[in-house]
Amino acid sequence: MGNEAIARGLIEADARVVVGYPGTPSSEVIMALQPVSRQLGIYAEWAVNERVALEIALGASIAGVRSIATMKAPGLNVASDPLLSSAYCGIDRGLVVLVADDPGPHTTQTEQDSRWYAKLAKLPMISPSNPQEAKDFTKVAFDISEELGIPVILRTTTRVNHTVSDVVLGEVRRIQQDVKIVKNEVRFVRAGMAWNLERHKWLNSRLRLAEEVSTKYSLNSSSGRGEICVLTEGVAHEYVSEVLEELRLEDRVKVIKLGLLYPAPRKFLLENLAECKTILVVEELDPFLEEQVKAILHEENVHVRVYGKLTGHLPLEGELNKNQVRNAIECIIRGLTPPLTTRSEHTLSPQDTPPRPPPLCPGCPHRFSFIALKIALSIRGYKLSEVPVFGDIGCYALAVYPPISMLWTEHSMGASISMAIGAKIAGYTKPVIAVIGDSTFYHAGIQPLIEAINKNIDILVLILDNDVVAMTGHQSTPAWSLSESGRPLRPVSIESIVKSISPDFLATIDPYNLDEMISIISEIVDRPGVKVIIAKHPCALLERRARKVEKKFYVDASVCRGCKACITATGCPAIVMEGNLARIILEDCNGCGLCTRFCPYRAIKLLQGDST
Amino acid sequence: MRKIVNILIASVGGQGGLTLSWVIARASVLDGFSVKTAETLGMSQRYGSVMSYVRLGDSVKSPLFEPGEADYILGLELVETLRRIHYASGSCVVIVADEYRPSYTQSIKYPALKTSDLVEKIKSLWGRTLIISARKLAERAGSVRALNMVILGVFNAVSNLLSRESIERAIREVLPEHAVSASLRAYELGFEYAQQAR
Numbered sequence: 001m002g003n004e005a006i007a008r009g010l011i012e013a014d015a016r017v018v019v020g021y022p023g024t025p026s027s028e029v030i031m032a033l034q035p036v037s038r039q040l041g042i043y044a045e046w047a048v049n050e051r052v053a054l055e056i057a058l059g060a061s062i063a064g065v066r067s068i069a070t071m072k073a074p075g076l077n078v079a080s081d082p083l084l085s086s087a088y089c090g091i092d093r094g095l096v097v098l099v100a101d102d103p104g105p106h107t108t109q110t111e112q113d114s115r116w117y118a119k120l121a122k123l124p125m126i127s128p129s130n131p132q133e134a135k136d137f138t139k140v141a142f143d144i145s146e147e148l149g150i151p152v153i154l155r156t157t158t159r160v161n162h163t164v165s166d167v168v169l170g171e172v173r174r175i176q177q178d179v180k181i182v183k184n185e186v187r188f189v190r191a192g193m194a195w196n197l198e199r200h201k202w203l204n205s206r207l208r209l210a211e212e213v214s215t216k217y218s219l220n221s222s223s224g225r226g227e228i229c230v231l232t233e234g235v236a237h238e239y240v241s242e243v244l245e246e247l248r249l250e251d252r253v254k255v256i257k258l259g260l261l262y263p264a265p266r267k268f269l270l271e272n273l274a275e276c277k278t279i280l281v282v283e284e285l286d287p288f289l290e291e292q293v294k295a296i297l298h299e300e301n302v303h304v305r306v307y308g309k310l311t312g313h314l315p316l317e318g319e320l321n322k323n324q325v326r327n328a329i330e331c332i333i334r335g336l337t338p339p340l341t342t343r344s345e346h347t348l349s350p351q352d353t354p355p356r357p358p359p360l361c362p363g364c365p366h367r368f369s370f371i372a373l374k375i376a377l378s379i380r381g382y383k384l385s386e387v388p389v390f391g392d393i394g395c396y397a398l399a400v401y402p403p404i405s406m407l408w409t410e411h412s413m414g415a416s417i418s419m420a421i422g423a424k425i426a427g428y429t430k431p432v433i434a435v436i437g438d439s440t441f442y443h444a445g446i447q448p449l450i451e452a453i454n455k456n457i458d459i460l461v462l463i464l465d466n467d468v469v470a471m472t473g474h475q476s477t478p479a480w481s482l483s484e485s486g487r488p489l490r491p492v493s494i495e496s497i498v499k500s501i502s503p504d505f506l507a508t509i510d511p512y513n514l515d516e517m518i519s520i521i522s523e524i525v526d527r528p529g530v531k532v533i534i535a536k537h538p539c540a541l542l543e544r545r546a547r548k549v550e551k552k553f554y555v556d557a558s559v560c561r562g563c564k565a566c567i568t569a570t571g572c573p574a575i576v577m578e579g580n581l582a583r584i585i586l587e588d589c590n591g592c593g594l595c596t597r598f599c600p601y602r603a604i605k606l607l608q609g610d611s612t
Numbered sequence: 613m614r615k616i617v618n619i620l621i622a623s624v625g626g627q628g629g630l631t632l633s634w635v636i637a638r639a640s641v642l643d644g645f646s647v648k649t650a651e652t653l654g655m656s657q658r659y660g661s662v663m664s665y666v667r668l669g670d671s672v673k674s675p676l677f678e679p680g681e682a683d684y685i686l687g688l689e690l691v692e693t694l695r696r697i698h699y700a701s702g703s704c705v706v707i708v709a710d711e712y713r714p715s716y717t718q719s720i721k722y723p724a725l726k727t728s729d730l731v732e733k734i735k736s737l738w739g740r741t742l743i744i745s746a747r748k749l750a751e752r753a754g755s756v757r758a759l760n761m762v763i764l765g766v767f768n769a770v771s772n773l774l775s776r777e778s779i780e781r782a783i784r785e786v787l788p789e790h791a792v793s794a795s796l797r798a799y800e801l802g803f804e805y806a807q808q809a810r
Contacts, residue, residue: 106652130648130673163675164637164649238673323678347680347702348737353695354725356715358625358660398658403720567719573659577719579726585713587756588626 002131002160003028005167006098009138011040013094014175015068017060018044019053021443022472023072024107025161026100030070031473034484045483046475049413049443050075054082054097058151061095062188064179066142068154070098073112074412078444084121086151088199089187090206093177094142095151097123100161103284103319107158109393109412111317113285118153118262122203124210125153125262126219129237131165137259139170140217147213148206155261157284159235159319211265219259222272228332229254229276231269231293233261236282239325247329264292270300280332281308284320307331312338357401362574363540363590366396366464368511370406371570371594373433373462376521386430388423392416392445394437395471395539396464403571407435414444420459421452431460431525438465438494439477446497452530453501460524460531461503464511465494466539474542494534504529511535512592540590551591552607555582559603569598616669617773618677622696623688624713625660628760632686633664635764635782640668642778650675659715663696668773684771686763688746689713690730697737706738707766709746709759742766742806749801750794757791758798765802 006029010018018037020030030044037044043060047053050071057067071079076099083097099117102108118125126141128134138154145152186195224244230253232240237257244250256272258265273279273293281290290308297304307313313328314320331338360367377387384406391397391407392415400407409419420434436445441463452459469475476483478492495508505524511517517535524531538546555566555575562580566572572595574588584595584604596604619636623629633649640647645668652663665676679698687693687708700706712727735741744766750759761783768774783795 104652159650159675162651164634164647165672165675166641166645166647235675238675241673321676321678322674348698348700350679350698351694351733351737353691354715354718356624356659356661356691357717358658359716361658395658402717564720567716571716571720573716575716575719576714577724578714579724582719 001028001162001164002134002156003162004032005131005135006138006156007032008167008169009135010042010068012135012170012172013139013142014066014173014177015142016042016065016177017057017067018042018070019047019056019067020070020098021047021050021053021075022469022475023075023100024472025102025158026070026072026075026098027472027475028161029098031475031484037485038487044485045487046469048478050079051082054079054086057095058082058086058091061091061093062089063181064093065177066094066175068096068098071100073099073101073108073114074110075099076114076117077112078413080117080121083117083123083151085190087121087123087203088190088196090149091145091151094145096138096141096145096154097151098154098156101155101157101285103157109410111285113288114155115261115288116286118155122207123151123153124148124207124214124260125155126214126259127155127234127261128160128259129234129257130160131163132167133259134160135167136170137219140219143217144210144214148209150203150206157234207263210263211260211267214260214265215268220257220265220268222254222256224250224252224254225275226252226254227275227277228252228280229256229273229278230280230282230329231256231258231289232282233258233289234284236284236320236325239320239322240282243322243326243329247326249329249333253329258289261289264289264296266296269293269296270302273297273302273304276304278332279304279306280313280328281306282314282320282325282328283308286316358398359401359571359573360395360398360404361540361590362572362588363544363592364395365466365511365535365537365540366399367404367570367572368514368517368537368592368594369462369464369535370396370399370404372511372514372517373521374404374406376518376525379518379522380525382430387433388420388428389433389435390416390420390423392436392440394440396435396437401571403568413440414448417445417448417452417459417461421448421455421457424457424459432458433460433462435462435464438463438467438479439469441494442478449498449503449530449532450501453503457530458528460521460533463494463498463532463534465534465536466542468539468542470539470541474539498532498534503532505531506534508534508536510537512537514594514597540592544590549589549591551593552584552586552589553591553593553596553604554584554586554607556603556605557581559601561601561603563600565598565600566595566604570595616667616672617684617771618682618701619666619684619686620682620696620699621664621666621686621688622692623662623664623760624692625658625662627688628757629662629664629688631786632688632760632764633666634786635779636666636774638782638786639774639778642781643775646670646672648672648675661692661695684767686767688760688763690727690734691725694730694734697734700738704738704740705770706734706741707763707770708734708741708743709763710743711747711759742770742809744802744805746802749805750798753798753801754794755791755798758794761795761798762802765799765804766806769803769806
């Protein structure tokens with residue numbers, strides 16, 4: 001997998017500090033390292049959020065060791081503050097920021113194009129096209145960072161991070177890395193200082209050297225020849241190569257592939273575009289290279305037509321695919337105006353099939369919390385349509401889907417509490433609820449809770465604590481006592497954090513005790529002040545892995561009347577309708593028993609005897 | 613043009629569709645192929661719709677392929693196979709478990725489908741379809757969760773692409789230790805089943 005290749009690249013580059021926050025599609029870099037990191041003398045751990053991760057990596061770099069911070073695209077927004085400042089102070093040992101973008105978007109809230117951060121922070125950015133380059137470029141990123149004295153952004157996309165491929169391993173280098181910190185106020189003291197202007201000039205002077213310094217690493221390449229030129233980067237290059245091969249155009253079209261995305265390698269581009277009459281830029285997300293190449297050509301007074309996203313040859317949204325690339329190339333070759341209708345090469349048309357949105361897992365404690373909330377609000381006479389539930393980022397966002405349908409927003413890390421505060425300040429008179437997971441609370445929920453308490457806001461905050469970063473593949477939280485790498489940790493409890501800022505009400509409840517949860521919520525929901533309930537129960541998948549499922553339930557077919565109450569109340573994916581009766585898929589049942597409460601005929605029964 | 617074999621794996625999250633793609637990929641590398649995989653998942657552990665791509669050949673560049681380009685469709689579930697059937701190329705072989713997992717939304721809203729109707733629908737759409745009683749074979753192998761490896765066995769018997777040694781090693785390297793023996797057995801049962809069916 002591309003992320004494993006990056007992990008290998010980190011070992012080959014002798015990186016010593018690897019920190020990040022989990023986020024698809026970036027998480028497997030740290031996950032792949034952790035089983036071997038302590039043995040290799042690498043610090044590979046999760047940080048509480050991305051900005052902390054980047055600041056740790058920066059601190060390690062100026063203390064003399066090669067460091068990297070890993071994150072998904074929105075994570076770089078969180079870390080953007082230290083990113084911009086780190087460009088001014090520069091580094092001592094290589095500092096790399098890995099950001100994984102997600103064209104599609106498959107698992108991300110926006111189709112953010114993090115390439116703009118290179119321009120914004122004035123930092124060099126390199127980007128691989130495949131897992132092999134992911135490994136190789138990781139090493140190069142450290143070398144360039146050290147040669148230029150500034151951080152380097154390694155930017156990937158899902159189709160590189162998550163692609164499994166054959167990768168040729170390289171040598172593992174050991175680099176002398178002496179730990180020392182040299183006091184230097186001009187470099188390290190920022191806000192409002194007179195020398196910041198000088199540091200800005202210094203940064204620009206370093207950035208100007210980027211192309212020259214990177215030349216020896218062959219990040220950029222060109223192949224084929226012809227007056228038509230395709231300029232590309234990342235996985236789009238792989239689509240371009242195959243399309244040209246399929247169209248037998250390898251000898252008529254020149255392909256220029258950039259690995260250094262920012263600053264665009266001016267000299268390389270001008271040399272390689274010298275013969276070109278037409279340029280098609282094939283890139284994912286925004287017309288980032290398209291704009292850069294146009295600017296360069298304009299500045300050099302070269303008159304070549306540049307096509308791409310801005311001319312409608314390729315879409316501005318969504319992930320690219322081979323068909324789109326083929327169409328764009330054919331439009332250019334045949335001098336046609338886009339859009340070109342896609343040829344239908346397949347014999348079958350897509351079949352009409354029922355959708356399958358991802359539900360909360362069987363036994364998920366969040367299901368209990370949301371159902372308790374729903375029932376408690378009804379008991380208090382509120383309509384579900386008048387009590388906004390501000391959600392946050394994590395598995396519990398799946399409660400947006402029916403039949404639970406209890407989530408109104410899912411915005412950015414920590415936004416549940418802050419947006420709920422806003423709604424109250426605006427004057428919303430009915431109760432307002434914020435729902436946030438444990439890891440998201442540590443990440444970005446603490447400050448908004450301080451805000452709520454400080455400003456005396458009337459809100460109910462449910463902290464859904466399942467003891468793990470579940471959505472991204474079960475990473476550790478600050479509540480753990482041992483990290484995945486085997487490092488002893490000192491657990492930081494959510495309860496003591498919340499207690500220390502004194503909300504008006506605080507209770508910790510196991511949501512599996514549904515009745516207790518219902519009664520507490522209904523009791524406090526419209527009380528004044530900040531009410532916090534920590535709904536604490538481990539992730540069902542985690543529990544299942546830790547120990548066998550102790551009990552399972554089945555539907556007694558002789559009693560079931562097929563009323564579907566079990567499914568419409570819980571939305572548990574382990575219950576299916578077969579014919580006119582409900583059936584529990586035994587291997588999926590996690591034994592929570594929630595469904596038994598909703599069967600009016602008591603048809604759901606505990607399975608006796610061996611259950612595996 | 614160099615030949616690339618395109619394999620599409622259609623599954624429900626949690627069935628082991630991604631694991632199957634990784635086993636095929638690793639075995640392919642061991643057998644000297646160039647290989648690339650990709651997936652569209654969202655949340656693969658969570659009962660959503662999962663599609664994985666595996667491409668192997670002399671030199672594979674793109675990790676994705678388009679509808680109409682699959683040489684093999686390996687289905688771990690009937691509705692998911694139907695959802696991806698238009699990926700079949702003209703010579704595609706569809707290998708699908710007779711496993712029906714209604715989604716919970718379907719159980720709420722739609723009339724219940726029947727396994728036999730789904731099987732007939734797929735067969736009527738695509739002649740070169742093998743319906744496999746994969747659950748039974750996986751149970752016999754020791755774990756219903758090894759259903760994906762039954763399909764791998766059938767696939768390799770039909771395609772003859774990968775060596776038995778490489779698959780065995782790939783299973784040992786990709787799967788957790790406790791799942792290895794049932795997975796190896798499931799592979800064998802799938803392989804034998806396909807050979808007898810010929």
